[in-house]
Amino acid sequence: MQTATKTVLVGLSAAQLRAWVSETFGEPAYRGTQLAKWIYQKAVTTFEQMSDLPAALRARLQEVAVISPNTISVIQRSRDGTVKSLLRLADENEVECVLLPYDDRVSVCLSTQVGCAMGCRFCATAQGGYTRNLTASEIVDQLLHLQRLSERRISHVVLMGMGEPLLNLENVVASLRLIHDEVGIGYRRITISTVGIVPKIYALAEYDLPITLAISLHAPDDETRSKIMPVNRKWGVDALIQAARDYFEKTKRRVTFEYLLLREVNDTPWHAQELARKLRGVPCLVNLIPFNYVPTPEHFQRPEMARVQRFRQILEQAGIEVTQRVERGHDIDAACGQLRGKHRGKPIPLALQPR
Numbered sequence: 001m002q003t004a005t006k007t008v009l010v011g012l013s014a015a016q017l018r019a020w021v022s023e024t025f026g027e028p029a030y031r032g033t034q035l036a037k038w039i040y041q042k043a044v045t046t047f048e049q050m051s052d053l054p055a056a057l058r059a060r061l062q063e064v065a066v067i068s069p070n071t072i073s074v075i076q077r078s079r080d081g082t083v084k085s086l087l088r089l090a091d092e093n094e095v096e097c098v099l100l101p102y103d104d105r106v107s108v109c110l111s112t113q114v115g116c117a118m119g120c121r122f123c124a125t126a127q128g129g130y131t132r133n134l135t136a137s138e139i140v141d142q143l144l145h146l147q148r149l150s151e152r153r154i155s156h157v158v159l160m161g162m163g164e165p166l167l168n169l170e171n172v173v174a175s176l177r178l179i180h181d182e183v184g185i186g187y188r189r190i191t192i193s194t195v196g197i198v199p200k201i202y203a204l205a206e207y208d209l210p211i212t213l214a215i216s217l218h219a220p221d222d223e224t225r226s227k228i229m230p231v232n233r234k235w236g237v238d239a240l241i242q243a244a245r246d247y248f249e250k251t252k253r254r255v256t257f258e259y260l261l262l263r264e265v266n267d268t269p270w271h272a273q274e275l276a277r278k279l280r281g282v283p284c285l286v287n288l289i290p291f292n293y294v295p296t297p298e299h300f301q302r303p304e305m306a307r308v309q310r311f312r313q314i315l316e317q318a319g320i321e322v323t324q325r326v327e328r329g330h331d332i333d334a335a336c337g338q339l340r341g342k343h344r345g346k347p348i349p350l351a352l353q354p355r
């Protein structure tokens with residue numbers, strides 16, 4: 001990628017950087033390996049910091065290249081350590097990314113598109129519509145910006161921010177290769193979250209990457225699911241669960257089903273029983289996410305703890321493994337699309353719940 005005059009280096013692999021330094025400066029290829037280490041492993045922001053490069057080369061790099069054309073425009077820090085930021089891209093679009101430090105890991109949540117076309121009824125991002133896909137460079141650059149804000153090394157990546165990753169599959173896979181090969185985070189520590197674009201689940205399986213696939217199911221039946229997720233009108237629950245089975249057959253990686261609990265919408269014992277029935281024999285994990293109340297046109301409500309427990313119990317009694325998402329960043333704009341909407345000065349009309 002090039003800005004108006006300069007080559008952007010974030011997004012180039014070590015092999016591409018080796019070829020580039022040779023062609024551009026006639027330098028030995030190992031200079032490209034050094035560049036890759038500074039950019040992806042040390043996450044530096046200037047050529048000046050690349051202390052093992054000769055000063056003359058650093059000066060020439062400065063003239064013809066930039067590490068990244070993107071900047072951080074907003075940073076919000078939560079008392080629980082969560083850091084949410086907006087990355088301003090070269091074309092002035094903005095995307096959200098989040099740093100989530102836990103005791104045993106440091107995770108980041110990255111965006112894959114500017115906006116989103118999926119229209120989930122509980123999501124703030126959906127309200128702004130879709131603008132464009134992010135490039136692999138822009139996806140990996142979110143991680144590098146967050147690394148600079150973190151005292152500890154980032155260990156896990158989830159593609160669960162703005163956008164539907166499987167509708168930007170080529171760039172997403174290219175970004176995962178950079179995160180794996182250049183940053184050094186293993187595929188097993190990477191999760192892609194999808195609303196369930198069935199043909200793209202099969203396409204992802206063909207890449208045979210040992211990542212985790214998380215499917216936002218949120219209802220076990222088409223009637224309920226179509227009300228909260230318009231995508232269900234195109235690919236229904238049964239086709240989606242079959243795709244999860246086939247994904248396991250192909251990759252031997254069990255799928256995580258995300259399930260956002262909305263009181264009296266999808267959290268009744270019937271929904272739990274129906275979910276248990278449909279997931280019988282599917283190698284999977286169900287992650288329950290009680291809705292975090294904010295006003296919505298549908299008046300979605302958070303279920304009481306007793307309802308969550310009952311839902312969980314029904315699944316567990318049916319032999320399904322269940323986890324419950326640890327909620328973070330309550331004192332900041334922690335949900336997908338919330339910070340971006342606020343920063344643009346627009347009111348946030350809908351629920352602010354990450355999927």
Ligand code: SF4
Pocket residue numbers: 116117118119120123124125126161162163164195336354355
């Ligand atoms: S929840 Fe995800 S897929 Fe659904 S509208 Fe929001 S960003 Fe898009």
